[in-house]
Amino acid sequence: MSITINHISKSYKNVEALKDISFDVKAGELFGLIGPDGAGKTTLFRILTTLLIADTGNATVSNFDVVKDYKKIRNSVGYMPGKFSLYQDLTVEENLNFFATIFGTTIQENYHLIKDIYIQIEPFKNRRAGKLSGGMKQKLALCCALIHKPEVLFLDEPTTGVDPVSRKEFWDMLKRLQQTGITILVSTPYMDEAALCDRIAFIQNGAILEIDTPKAIVNHFSKTLYNISADNMYQLMESLRFYKHTFSVYPFGEYVHYSDNRMNMNPDELNDYLQSKGLKEITIEVMRPTIEDTFMALAK
Structure with a gap:
């Protein structure tokens, strides 16, 4: 398994953000975490990317423990948070070079991974990131998350607020990335995007409602x-x-x-x-x- 989550719980004061969450993500799988705002998706992503520590339970990413092996996980995963978090005063090219340097690589070394995405933002490579459109910011953030060739890619609501055309292009890119062997865990509030995943987990109020393939989940609907x-x-x-x-x-x-x-x-x-x-x-x-x-x- 690429990701294992065992009985993870997390609370903020009196709010239970996650309630005894358990599931696995297979290596090379495109797995969707589907639920509305406030369901607990971002909290789980922050735990898996070592930015938060769970109250109870444990998890591994690429066989590394999210607490004990946090440095190894940070070097082996890509993370695209829901809020655009790149340096808005740097240009497109400067942001990409910065992240490549942090991970001890270059744009040229892993250009094959980002080529399909980067050629769409290359005409704006000298534009400051803060001046890009929503769709272009999304593509730049994905390039920065991929530049070090991660084993696992975490995408937290990557298409929220993006136009329908850019959403479709983004999911086409995810399918191509999956073919390179990268495991992808993506969260989204959009139910239509769930159908594009290999498997999905429904999450509501911090609890998992069901996990299965999109087709199997639809077949579970018991009423006319x-x-x-x-x-x-x-x-x-x-x-x-x-x-x-x-x-x-x-x-x-x-x-x-x-x-x-x-x-x-x-x-x-x-x-x-x-x-x-x-x-x-x-x-x-x-x-x-x-x-x-x-x-x-x-x-x-």
């Missing part, structure tokens, strides 16, 4: 899911929330995703109920659940 629309979204939500057979209901774009407490719901009965509440243009369709639907069900 319905896509419902009507002429008044707010009234539709309120009516479904107070329906006596409702198990879950939440907005999903132009629709509402609904599941029922009963094993065999009659859509016509639900339609009649919604009409009695004054709703019109009602559509009720069975749909295949998504990863987000599964997370919502587990969190409930």
Whole structure:
């Protein structure tokens, strides 16, 4: 295993950030830690990258203990924190040279690792990092995290606040990096990105809800899911929330995703109920659940 986490717990005063967390990440795996803000993702990353010490439990990265072997871990991993943390007064090229020098290497030595990313920011190599766009900052941070050829790459919410095109490009880059043998642990609040991982762990309020492949997790959704629309979204939500057979209901774009407490719901009965509440243009369709639907069900 590239990463092992055994019964890790961490609290800040009265807040339990992590509650008895345990899981493994295989060598060469692209593993996703999926959960909303405040779920505990960043705290776990800081423990694994030796920036925090857990209250209880232990963990290893590349067979190095995160407490006893912290210096070895810092030399063998790449870490891209959620907040842009490079030197904003230095240029793109100066930042990259600085990090290469710290790790006793050069840009040329590991250029093959960052080439696909660096050629996109090279036209701005003389621009100060603080003046880059969000997507360009993200690419520069990834280059700096890779310049010493790490065995394990930690990416804490790397695409938060980045435009959709840059998000797609970033995940394409991660897939290519994985092919070089690097183990990647990435956290994200975006459920659509979960489907791009080999395995995912759902985390909520510091606890792991489930760990499996994206496909297997979706298959665990045990209820029939319905896509419902009507002429008044707010009234539709309120009516479904107070329906006596409702198990879950939440907005999903132009629709509402609904599941029922009963094993065999009659859509016509639900339609009649919604009409009695004054709703019109009602559509009720069975749909295949998504990863987000599964997370919502587990969190409930």
